[in-house]
Amino acid sequence: MTDPTPRLEIKNLRRSYGGRQVVDDVSLQIMPGQVTCLLGPSGCGKSTTLRMIAGVEMQDSGTIHVDGKLICDTVFRVPPERREIGLMFQDFALFPHLSVADNVGFGLKTGTKAEKRNRIEDLLKRVDLLRYIDGYPHQLSGGEQQRVALARALAPQPRIMLMDEPFSGLDNRLRDGIRDETLSILKEEDTAVLLVTHEPDEAMRMADEIALMRDGKIVQQGAPYNVYTRPVDRASVAFFSDANVLEATVNGALADTVFGQFLAPGVPDGTPVNIVFRPQHLRIDFDRAGKGPRPTATDGAPARAVVERARFMGNESLVEFVLEQDGSRLRATVPNVFLPQPGAVMWLTVRRDRCFVFPVTR
Numbered sequence: 001m002t003d004p005t006p007r008l009e010i011k012n013l014r015r016s017y018g019g020r021q022v023v024d025d026v027s028l029q030i031m032p033g034q035v036t037c038l039l040g041p042s043g044c045g046k047s048t049t050l051r052m053i054a055g056v057e058m059q060d061s062g063t064i065h066v067d068g069k070l071i072c073d074t075v076f077r078v079p080p081e082r083r084e085i086g087l088m089f090q091d092f093a094l095f096p097h098l099s100v101a102d103n104v105g106f107g108l109k110t111g112t113k114a115e116k117r118n119r120i121e122d123l124l125k126r127v128d129l130l131r132y133i134d135g136y137p138h139q140l141s142g143g144e145q146q147r148v149a150l151a152r153a154l155a156p157q158p159r160i161m162l163m164d165e166p167f168s169g170l171d172n173r174l175r176d177g178i179r180d181e182t183l184s185i186l187k188e189e190d191t192a193v194l195l196v197t198h199e200p201d202e203a204m205r206m207a208d209e210i211a212l213m214r215d216g217k218i219v220q221q222g223a224p225y226n227v228y229t230r231p232v233d234r235a236s237v238a239f240f241s242d243a244n245v246l247e248a249t250v251n252g253a254l255a256d257t258v259f260g261q262f263l264a265p266g267v268p269d270g271t272p273v274n275i276v277f278r279p280q281h282l283r284i285d286f287d288r289a290g291k292g293p294r295p296t297a298t299d300g301a302p303a304r305a306v307v308e309r310a311r312f313m314g315n316e317s318l319v320e321f322v323l324e325q326d327g328s329r330l331r332a333t334v335p336n337v338f339l340p341q342p343g344a345v346m347w348l349t350v351r352r353d354r355c356f357v358f359p360v361t362r
């Protein structure tokens with residue numbers, strides 16, 4: 001059996017501005033019905049990548065294929081309007097002088113009047129806005145306008161939908177509902193989706209696959225679970241959540257820390273390393289007459305620490321500690337309410353299988 005053809009395939013895309021490489025050898029494949037999130041900090045080249053796929057920006061090198069057909073390389077270029085690509089941007093405003101029906105029907109080039117009307121009604125039904133079919137954009141809330149924009153983008157049945165931070169203008173309560181609704185409609189339509197966002201939560205919520213981008217490059221790509229639990233470097237951990245960092249130097253493929261030794265296979269002696277872990281993986285035990293929990297294989301050795309500050313965050317509490325041994329600061333998150341007094345002495349251990357050992361890169 002041959003591999004199924006990706007709906008969208010970009011290979012080795014590069015783009016520079018004024019000698020600065022903003023998109024640097026980016027490759028991606030997206031299957032029909034799959035949602036891939038291009039996730040990364042502001043300025044890392046996400047939107048430029050999207051614009052090249054849309055065809056409004058030319059790459060310096062690299063190719064773009066849709067359903068196995070070349071749509072763009074450095075000599076051949078299908079114009080944007082013939083790429084069958086839908087666009088949804090945060091500030092992709094509706095046409096204020098057109099009715100909701102005319103906005104949705106704007107991109108429908110083929111079909112009879114009745115067929116077009118049917119498609120418009122069907123889409124508005126699916127975004128639950130059929131009642132506004134003859135209304136105008138200014139009569140709709142921000143969330144409703146966004147749903148009309150989705151219906152408009154979907155109307156011509158694009159093979160691919162490119163979305164650039166499409167939900168960031170919406171308030172939090174609205175956002176979750178609209179995100180989920182949008183996702184289920186896109187899946188039903190079997191559209192391949194490339195969604196650009198700088199918010200890890202949004203990517204985790206929406207994506208089948210996350211492509212983590214930094215300085216113009218995709219540094220890691222995979223299912224959200226894999227990207228989150230097997231980060232490739234310290235910055236990748238820190239991009240998704242707060243990160244605790246211990247410093248150590250490798251000796252005999254081991255890194256010695258207050259929590260015991262960590263394996264650093266293949267790392268040469270004398271290499272400085274960071275042991276990185278998330279606040280939810282720090283365990284807190286009470287001090288029992290100067291003693292802490294016994295060392296175990298899963299949690300390593302305990303280290304004494306003093307509470308510096310504790311804050312209630314809603315679903316969890318955040319406790320900040322100073323380690324007695326070397327004065328370094330660590331943060332722990334604990335479900336529900338746990339607010340020890342500043343100055344309290346406690347013992348900390350860390351889930352060893354949730355720690356990542358990375359050589360320090362400068």
Ligand SMILES: Nc1ncnc2c1ncn2[C@@H]1O[C@H](COP(=O)(O)OP(=O)(O)OP(=O)(O)O)[C@@H](O)[C@H]1O
Pocket residue numbers: 017022040041042043044045046047048049198
């Ligand atoms: N037309 C342009 N001319 C010059 N520089 C540009 C141009 N477009 C983008 N850049 C630069 O390229 C870099 C990447 O921009 P891009 O918009 O792709 O980043 P981004 O990851 O989408 O960021 P954001 O999330 O803030 O939109 C930025 O430093 C930006 O200033």
